[in-house]
Amino acid sequence: MINTKYFLKGFFCIKDLNSPAVALxxxxxxxxxxxxxxxxxxxxxxxxxxxxxxxPGSLIMAESLMVGASLLNIFLAVWLVNxxxxxxxVSLFPxxxxxxxxxxxxxxxxxxxxxxxxxxxxxxxKSVKRKYRLDYWIGVGxxxxxxxxxxxxxxxxIADYLNKDMMVGLAIVNxxxxxxxxxxxxxxxxxxxAVILGSIFGILFYFISPDWCILFxxxxxxxxxxxxxxxxxx
Amino acid sequence: xxxxxxxxxxxxxxxTYISRFFGVITSNKVKETSKIFRWFNCLAYSTLSAxxxxxxxxxxxxxxxxxxxxxxxxxxxxxxIFFISKRNFVYPTxxxxxxxxxxxxxx
Numbered sequence: 204m205i206n207t208k209y210f211l212k213g214f215f216c217i218k219d220l221n222s223p224a225v226a227l228x229x230x231x232x233x234x235x236x237x238x239x240x241x242x243x244x245x246x247x248x249x250x251x252x253x254x255x256x257x258x259p260g261s262l263i264m265a266e267s268l269m270v271g272a273s274l275l276n277i278f279l280a281v282w283l284v285n286x287x288x289x290x291x292x293v294s295l296f297p298x299x300x301x302x303x304x305x306x307x308x309x310x311x312x313x314x315x316x317x318x319x320x321x322x323x324x325x326x327x328x329k330s331v332k333r334k335y336r337l338d339y340w341i342g343v344g345x346x347x348x349x350x351x352x353x354x355x356x357x358x359x360x361i362a363d364y365l366n367k368d369m370m371v372g373l374a375i376v377n378x379x380x381x382x383x384x385x386x387x388x389x390x391x392x393x394x395x396x397a398v399i400l401g402s403i404f405g406i407l408f409y410f411i412s413p414d415w416c417i418l419f420x421x422x423x424x425x426x427x428x429x430x431x432x433x434x435x436x437x
Numbered sequence: 438x439x440x441x442x443x444x445x446x447x448x449x450x451x452x453t454y455i456s457r458f459f460g461v462i463t464s465n466k467v468k469e470t471s472k473i474f475r476w477f478n479c480l481a482y483s484t485l486s487a488x489x490x491x492x493x494x495x496x497x498x499x500x501x502x503x504x505x506x507x508x509x510x511x512x513x514x515x516x517x518i519f520f521i522s523k524r525n526f527v528y529p530t531x532x533x534x535x536x537x538x539x540x541x542x543x544x
Contacts, residue, residue, distance in 0.1 A: 221526045229534060233499065247442050254450035259488065262498055264449040274448045281452035287488055288453065290480035292460020297469045309464075313457040318485060367502065372538030374499040375511060378492045379533035382512065383519045383526050385486060393475065397482040405487025409495055417491060421484025429479040433472070 204308070209335040213342025216323050217350060223319035226380030227347060228354040230258055233373040235358020236365050237265050245359050252355040256317055256348055258377065260285045286418050290425070292316050298328050299336045312337060315344020322384050323347075393432030400424035507540045 217224050231252060238248040255261050260281040267277045292313055299309070320343045331339045358365075365373075389395040405420035412419070467474050492500070493512055500508065514536065515529035522528045 225527065226530050237498070243442060247446065251446045251449070254446060255453050257453045259492075260449055260453050264445055266497060268442065268445055274444055277445055278448040278452045281449045282455060285453045286456050287481070287484040288456040289460045290477050290484055292457050293463045293467060293477040294474065294481040296461055296464035297467045297474055300464065309461050310458065313461045314454065316457045316460065367499070368538045368542040370499040371503055371541045372534040375508075375533045375537040376530055378489055379512065379515045380526060380530045381485070382489055382516070383524075383529055385482070385489065386516065386519065387524055388482065393479055394482055397479040398486045401483030401486025402490035404483070405490040406494055409491060413495070417484060417487045420487035421480060424487065425480035425483035426476070428483060429476045432479070
């Protein structure tokens, strides 16, 4: 079912110096501590990271639980903030498609779509044979998810030793890492425009609707970047 | 496990999985050489960028307790470190945590 050689090759990407392991671990340590502080037990904390594996969604769930929001509210708020996973999947999975791979495997492997694994795969996919890209991707995703789960458990157990300033320090690590990766990805006119316009429109749309700013801002900026880039090429 | 927390986790995970699931369905019809693939690529990067901007400028959780000036200082300094370290991801990441902890404690 899974080619072990390519799975392990993907899995051990996490050891690279520039891998997101540190940023990912720092964020999920903070999430683990937050889960403990709002009253989740260790099983619930680990279960949440295993099933959700998306940081902003977990954060929204935690805050919603604190204010006693309804399940429908939680569902809609998380769906809105995690809708970014849709374009991320569509911009990655066509690169992994191969007729020899069973369809079901893609539906299971999409659970690993998250910024950290997505960025590794976008950077490395060309170096992997098309037939084995899905196995490589599963390896990358499994490694990242393992780090996230371990860090959540670790954060849960050390929650009592983390003060407010340490939590703030842990919370900034992930945005800074991804900001650097995004800046590094600005190699074509479309990517430069997508990243710069995305941040501008994301902020502008916040003043219209804080809930929809990521989707509307991202959609407007991405579409503009695409057309401006195409015009530039033509 | 208390039942409402389990239901909240299930609601969160299913709301997250929906986007991934529909992404795979759409991917079956998209070719990597097509314009629509390039458009989705732009959408993915711009949406991530919008998310990052929101986390840094209008954060929720622990970061919201730190002033805007401190957040901006840390971001700009870490970008500076990123460029002078020949685009190394580790230095700015580690420095950001230390700098943010110290600044939020002493300022």
